[in-house]
Amino acid sequence: MPRCYPLKQTTLAQVWQPVTLNSGKRKGYGFGWFTDNFHGHRVVFHGGFWQGFKSCIIRFPDDQLTIIVLANSANAREFKLARGLAAFYFSEFTVPPARSIADREPQATALMRRLLLQLSGGSVGKDLVVPRLAAELTPDRVKEFADRLNSLTLPIAIIHSEELVERREENGLRVYRYLFNDISKTLSLTIKVTTDDKVAAFDLAEVKL
Numbered sequence: 001m002p003r004c005y006p007l008k009q010t011t012l013a014q015v016w017q018p019v020t021l022n023s024g025k026r027k028g029y030g031f032g033w034f035t036d037n038f039h040g041h042r043v044v045f046h047g048g049f050w051q052g053f054k055s056c057i058i059r060f061p062d063d064q065l066t067i068i069v070l071a072n073s074a075n076a077r078e079f080k081l082a083r084g085l086a087a088f089y090f091s092e093f094t095v096p097p098a099r100s101i102a103d104r105e106p107q108a109t110a111l112m113r114r115l116l117l118q119l120s121g122g123s124v125g126k127d128l129v130v131p132r133l134a135a136e137l138t139p140d141r142v143k144e145f146a147d148r149l150n151s152l153t154l155p156i157a158i159i160h161s162e163e164l165v166e167r168r169e170e171n172g173l174r175v176y177r178y179l180f181n182d183i184s185k186t187l188s189l190t191i192k193v194t195t196d197d198k199v200a201a202f203d204l205a206e207v208k209l
Contacts, residue, residue, distance in 0.1 A: 033045070109162065
């Protein structure tokens with residue numbers, strides 16, 4: 001029996017076509033779909049969450065592969081799950097091996113999220129960091145971190161899908177390491193926190209397989 005599609009392929013091509021802004025720049029978003037090219041594969045995708053539910057759909061149009069993740073938990077790492085499934089077909093999407101640990105200090109995770117969300121917006125509140133770190137975070141340095149965070153497909157969603165993989169004490173500071181798994185890459189954040197819940201130092205870098 002021949003396949004029946006609700007939309008013509010030419011229509012889908014328009015839906016998945018990146019938009020051209022008034023400035024002439026191209027943005028990887030079509031009609032309700034993000035679109036990009038990862039590891040040589042054309043990908044269209046979207047994610048969502050609401051009232052304790054999370055979802056993620058990733059399509060590889062040229063490879064005839066669609067991955068859908070539906071989760072009834074706000075703690076689900078939907079992009080990591082979808083990427084792990086994609087890795088069964090394309091090894092270049094393999095997720096870096098890591099063992100998560102229980103997050104028993106949600107206040108530290110909340111502080112981490114506030115820091116990253118502010119950085120992604122191009123600023124950092126002095127109430128979050130110690131004075132020495134505030135002086136080190138020059139506009140150029142903040143922009144560097146902002147660019148790194150905004151290179152994520154959906155920064156807010158990825159930041160809220162953190163995975164705690166290490167917790168230790170060092171020179172009177174609490175040290176945490178988190179992983180953030182996106183569709184095509186993983187960021188690692190090591191953050192050092194004082195006894196009064198201020199960020200004393202942090203490092204954000206891409207994990208290489």
